[in-house]
Amino acid sequence: MIETLQASYAFIVGACIGSFLNVCIGRWPDGLSVVAPRSRCPKCGHRITAKENIPILSWFLLRGRCSGCGERISMQYPIVELIVALGWLAAYLSFGMSFMAVRVAVFGTVLLGIALTDAKHFLIPDGFTVFGVIWVLITVFVGVYLGEYYPFARPWDAILGMFVGAGAISVTGWLGEVALKRPAMGFGDVTLMAVVGAAVGPQRALLTIFVAALIAPIVLLGIVYPLTSRGTTDEAGQLGLPLESSASWKRRELPFGVFLAPAALISLLYGDRMIESYLRFSGLR
Numbered sequence: 001m002i003e004t005l006q007a008s009y010a011f012i013v014g015a016c017i018g019s020f021l022n023v024c025i026g027r028w029p030d031g032l033s034v035v036a037p038r039s040r041c042p043k044c045g046h047r048i049t050a051k052e053n054i055p056i057l058s059w060f061l062l063r064g065r066c067s068g069c070g071e072r073i074s075m076q077y078p079i080v081e082l083i084v085a086l087g088w089l090a091a092y093l094s095f096g097m098s099f100m101a102v103r104v105a106v107f108g109t110v111l112l113g114i115a116l117t118d119a120k121h122f123l124i125p126d127g128f129t130v131f132g133v134i135w136v137l138i139t140v141f142v143g144v145y146l147g148e149y150y151p152f153a154r155p156w157d158a159i160l161g162m163f164v165g166a167g168a169i170s171v172t173g174w175l176g177e178v179a180l181k182r183p184a185m186g187f188g189d190v191t192l193m194a195v196v197g198a199a200v201g202p203q204r205a206l207l208t209i210f211v212a213a214l215i216a217p218i219v220l221l222g223i224v225y226p227l228t229s230r231g232t233t234d235e236a237g238q239l240g241l242p243l244e245s246s247a248s249w250k251r252r253e254l255p256f257g258v259f260l261a262p263a264a265l266i267s268l269l270y271g272d273r274m275i276e277s278y279l280r281f282s283g284l285r
């Protein structure tokens with residue numbers, strides 16, 4: 001009984017955080033504040049009431065349309081809220097009612113925000129990375145106090161990982177630039193990898209870049225190009241994924257954060273096991 005209550009609590013908190021994440025995703029790329037003003041319909045200016053602001057549910061109650069003018073509301077809102085709610089629930093189920101569950105859940109939420117803004121706008125807002133690095137470093141020291149480390153890096157590894165992550169992605173970007181003869185990576189990827197390195201330490205920071213390079217072609221060929229190949233964004237737009245056309249994806253810097261973010265979560269949760277089995281498989285251990 002108490003487990004069910006705690007699980008529902010984790011889900012509801014996650015849904016609310018997801019709702020706030022939607023605000024960050026919507027406003028930070030335009031340099032707007034996420035605190036004020038209250039959300040309005042971008043078309044008719046209708047102010048979103050408290051009843052219309054319930055995570056996940058409101059979108060369905062409104063049937064995906066603004067109550068003022070009937071303009072479509074992107075499916076991104078309920079989808080992001082649901083994903084974050086499930087993520088927080090999964091963190092509770094894996095780590096119990098603990099500080100570690102909150103650490104993992106917040107880290108995953110920040111990574112999701114980064115992946116989505118990078119996919120939509122080709123940029124990683126400083127809001128995510130600055131909050132991320134402060135959060136990760138503060139929680140490292142709270143972790144020392146509580147005696148809780150794993151799966152996050154210990155303090156010294158966190159500092160080292162920050163530099164290794166940022167350094168390794170800079171070198172990767174430079175090599176990419178030489179190979180592709182165009183800018184391959186933005187500074188947002190460097191700050192993102194500083195955050196990731198602080199969270200997972202140097203070894204798993206390198207693993208993150210490797211995993212991202214593996215999943216990039218799968219995501220590009222499997223999801224992004226099919227969704228954007230018609231040269232219009234209609235289909236993606238209806239799914240609430242206002243991706244730019246594939247021409248734009250080919251022309252601009254590759255939004256590598258889209259792949260680094262999930263790779264970082266994989267490295268945090270499974271990285272040590274992956275490195276261990278690789279070493280065993282290759283006979284190095």
Ligand SMILES: [Zn+2]
Nearest residue numbers: 041044066069
């Ligand atoms: Zn409206």
